[in-house]
Amino acid sequence: MNLHCFDSEPAWIDGVCSIWRDRLRTTPDLKICLPSGTTPAGIYAEMVRSVRAELVSFAHASVFALDEFGGVAADDPGRTSHTLRRQLIDDVDLPPQGFHSLNPDHPDIAQHCADYDAAIGDGFDLMLLGIGLNGHLGMNEPGSPVNSPTRRVELHGGTIQSSARYFAHQDLPRWGLTVGLDAVLTSKEVWVVANGAAKADIVQRTVRGEIGPSNPASLLRRHPNCSLFLDAAAGSLLNRRDLA
Ligand code: PGA
Numbered sequence: 702m703n704l705h706c707f708d709s710e711p712a713w714i715d716g717v718c719s720i721w722r723d724r725l726r727t728t729p730d731l732k733i734c735l736p737s738g739t740t741p742a743g744i745y746a747e748m749v750r751s752v753r754a755e756l757v758s759f760a761h762a763s764v765f766a767l768d769e770f771g772g773v774a775a776d777d778p779g780r781t782s783h784t785l786r787r788q789l790i791d792d793v794d795l796p797p798q799g800f801h802s803l804n805p806d807h808p809d810i811a812q813h814c815a816d817y818d819a820a821i822g823d824g825f826d827l828m829l830l831g832i833g834l835n836g837h838l839g840m841n842e843p844g845s846p847v848n849s850p851t852r853r854v855e856l857h858g859g860t861i862q863s864s865a866r867y868f869a870h871q872d873l874p875r876w877g878l879t880v881g882l883d884a885v886l887t888s889k890e891v892w893v894v895a896n897g898a899a900k901a902d903i904v905q906r907t908v909r910g911e912i913g914p915s916n917p918a919s920l921l922r923r924h925p926n927c928s929l930f931l932d933a934a935a936g937s938l939l940n941r942r943d944l945a
Contacts, residue, residue, distance in 0.1 A: 771805035836916035840879035849881035
């Protein structure tokens with residue numbers, strides 16, 4: 702796992718976006734899996750600016766949403782695909798057929814998830830992931846099997862509480878659909894992004910703690926091409942040896 706720690710949040714955003722622009726230039730048809738949410742918001746805003754400034758293009762890329770909340774209305778603005786659209790997809794030059802998202806209202810969830818994995822095909826070129834306070838990746842909560850496919854999952858209590866910020870009501874989702882750990886661990890390249898002091902403890906446990914399913918993010922230490930991008934606050938419990 703390669704560690705990149707930046708002095709400030711703006712430097713962290715610039716660092717991630719600069720390498721992302723490079724990847725899109727060298728591989729215009731990049732197959733990318735993206736989360737929505739708080740952590741990547743500034744990164745997406747910078748990528749939108751980059752596209753508007755014609756520094757980079759998503760015209761030939763394909764983007765797969767990492768996960769989706771179930772049990773909320775299809776038009777609920779808190780659904781992850783709506784958030785991702787607002788944050789990035791609607792403001793870049795990705796063609797409509799280039800965006801793939803999960804539908805928890807599908808009448809045959811198992812088939813829908815199998816079709817999503819089939820559309821992913823031979824794996825992602827790049828996955829961008831946040832890290833949950835319990836180490837979850839997407840909605841792969843602690844205990845998720847390493848070979849798990851895209852599937853329906855039950856959310857842990859802390860994840861349900863954290864989702865409250867995305868919803869204007871109290872009826873929070875208790876389950877979701879998520880790309881599985883199999884796709885994460887076989888993606889050609891994985892970037893985990895974390896900012897803010899609240900993530901310092903899980904970042905430290907991910908980098909130094911035991912590797913195993915009780916902290917899904919720790920499994921990425923076995924990935925051959927995984928990078929962790931941190932701002933100073935998220936990396937504050939790491940020492941010089943970790944960052945060397
Ligand atoms: P966030 O965390 O909600 O702070 O972006 C990422 C996650 O829980 O996966």
